[in-house]
Amino acid sequence: MVKDPINIVWLKRDIRTLDHAPLQAAEQRGIPYYIIYLFEPELMAHPDTSDRHLQFVYHSILDFNRKLSGFNRTIEIMEEDATSAFEYLITNHNISEVFSHRESGIQLTWERDKSVYNLLKSNNIHWTQFKRDGIERGIKDRDGWDKQWYVTMSQSQIHNTYSPQELAPLAHPFPLTSTLKKRLSDYPKKFQPAGESNAWKYLNSFTNERGKDYHRLISKPLESRTSCGRISPYLAWGNISIKQAVQHIKGHENYPHNKRAFNGILTRLKWHCHFIQKFEVECSYETICINRGYELLERPLNESFVKAWKAGKTGFPLVDACMRCVAQTGWINFRMRAMVVSILCHHLDQDWRTGVYHLANHFLDYEPGIHYPQFQMQAGTTGVNTIRMYNPIKQSQEHDYEGKFIKMWVPELREVPTEFIHEPWKMTEMDMTFNNITPPLDYPKPLVDLTESGKKARAKIWGHRKHQAVKAEKKRIVKTHTRNN
Ligand SMILES: Cc1cc2nc3c(=O)[nH]c(=O)nc-3n(C[C@H](O)[C@H](O)[C@H](O)COP(=O)(O)OP(=O)(O)OC[C@H]3O[C@@H](n4cnc5c(N)ncnc54)[C@H](O)[C@@H]3O)c2cc1C
Structure with missing residues (x-):
């Protein structure tokens, strides 16, 4: 017996109920559809993925389901790799069309998408992949990209509507195993709460109150935790779209009063897409230097340096505070991210690949x-941007003068007075005794001498820029990733 046709909406990094083109398309087709999310073992085992990401996704799904419970609609969760899940669905159901957003992901998701595409095509199933957040597919350079981005951002949002689900739950043999379900459910409170409802809570609190000093406090490790948008996880997992965020901020009644602050965040929302566009064109940047010429630059592995960096035990208080804070809370601001990478790759002279998955x-x-x-x-390793080397002592003096952030995350330094908090190794035994610290201080000495390591690093990286291989690559990068008109 021929089964009635159904459509599938495949959610990926777009777990929201509004401004959602695939869900709109499914509604408009007028035939029954299911919404699915796949927890894919192959992707979950990739070194970029951690439990906190999966938990965020899972709790976003629960929020989505709550929102659509009045329509009897829920996301059908499967624990299976996409190709195999679709093979099953095609064999056991009569799938007419599949809808999703395009994913500008890593090589693994790109290969997965190609395999799903071929499978669907060979079964005469049309898969419509909608543009995500102003990211273009198939472009060879950036000509006209900026203009198009503004056009996309000014278009109307999709006000999704939902018809009640009348079908029985989708039959499949891939329910979440109890082990995974437990892992997903136990989402620690110390992380930002997941889901579309929370995305709007954070965005509203930014525009209503928190955001007025955005530009002034953006680099402060402590104050930025409240003054920054803090909408990044919601954008990354698609609980809100960039267009929703842009239009909300631009159209907000506080915009005229907070122009400098709000324009600051609006600029960054464009950067968000600018960077993803680079990766959309070249996802090998996960594993290979953007400028291939930098593959020739040697950085001998020093395991103890990498281990100390990951554990927040470099002996540089602000670096260690950041590394411990991000491990515990999932967030540090842009400058602190840049600084910890700078320490790893320049001062400690380690290859970027030794730390990239750790922070991911x-x-x-x-x-x-x-x-x-x-x-x-x-x-x-891009060979085109100015190389900034962050000095953690200077950063600390400028952005955490009293060491409040440091003391919050590095309890070993709680009794250290302000004059030594940025360079505790300068304290003598007498200084410690005067401050009720029993020597020796229970905190590591700095791994390197910053003046020496900075000098070496500058000579090394700028010197390598003159390499023929770097120069040749530079032309390709400028042509592909920067605007030529
Ligand atoms: C080494 C390194 C790795 C990073 N990895 C990520 C990442 O995996 N995911 C991520 O969203 N951001 C990343 N950033 C960029 C930036 O640090 C974060 O977007 C920002 O700290 C998020 O906090 P927020 O939402 O409060 O940002 P806000 O300052 O409030 O900005 C609003 C939004 O604009 C975008 N944005 C802000 N700064 C940048 C930037 N420099 N480049 C691109 N987009 C930006 C983000 O989507 C952000 O949510 C990285 C930066 C560095 C230096």
Whole structure:
């Protein structure tokens, strides 16, 4: 017996009920449809993925289901690799069309998408992949990209409507195993709460109150935790679209009063897409230097340096505070991210690949399209951007003068007075005794001498820029990733 046709909406990094083109298309077709999310074992085992990402996704799904419960609609969750899940669905159901957003992901998701595409095509099933957040597919350079981005951002949002689900739940043999379900359910409170409802709570609190000093406090490790948008995980997992965020901020009644602050965040929302666009064109940046010429630059592995960096035990208080804070909370601000990468790759002279997955795992807002290009930019392997080396002592003096953030995350330094908090190794035994600290201080000495390591690093990275291979690559990068008109 021929089964009635159904359509499938495949959710990926777009778990929201509004401004959602695939869900709108499914509604408009007028035939029954299911909404699915796949927890794919192959992707979950990839070193970029951590439990906090999966938990965020799972709790976003629960929020989505709550929102659509009045329509009897829920996301059908499967624990299976996409190709195999679709093979089953095609064999056992009569799928007419599939809808999703395009994914600008890593090589693994790109290959997965190609395999699903071929499978669907060979079964005469049309898969419509909608543009995500102003990211273009198939472009060879950036000509006209900026203009198009503004056009996309000014278009109307989709006000999705939902018809009640009348079908029985989708039959499949891939329910969540109890082990995974437990892992997903136990989402620690210390992370930002997941889902569309929380995305709007954070965005509203930014525009209503928190955001007025955005530009002034953006680099402060402590104050930025409340003054920044903090919408990055919601954008990364698609609980809101960039267009929703842009239009909300621009149209907000506080915009005229907070122009400097709000324009600051609006600029960054464009950067968000600018970086993902780079990755959309070249996802090998997950594993290979953006400028291939930097593959020739040797950085001998020093395992104890990498281990100390990951554990927050470099002996540089602000670096250690950041590394411990991000492990615990999933977020540090842009400058602190740039600084910890700078220390690893320049001062400790380690290859960027020794730390890139560690931070990907820890960032709750892990977005491949921003993460790898940004990481490489700070590591100096793009060969086109100015190389900034952050001095953690200077950063600490400028942005955490009293050491409040440091003391919050590095309890070993709680009794250290302000004059030594940025350079505790300068305290003599007498200084410690005067401050009720029993010597020796239970905190490591700095791994390197910053003046020496900075000098070496500058000579190394700028020197390598003159290499023929770097120069040749530079032309390709400028042509592909920067605007030519
Ligand atoms: C090494 C490194 C890795 C990074 N990895 C990620 C990542 O995986 N995911 C991620 O979303 N951001 C990443 N960033 C960029 C930036 O640090 C975060 O977007 C920002 O800290 C998020 O906090 P927020 O939402 O409060 O940002 P806000 O300052 O409030 O900005 C609003 C939004 O603009 C975008 N944005 C802000 N700064 C940048 C930037 N420099 N480049 C691109 N987009 C930006 C983000 O979507 C952010 O949510 C990385 C930066 C560095 C240096």
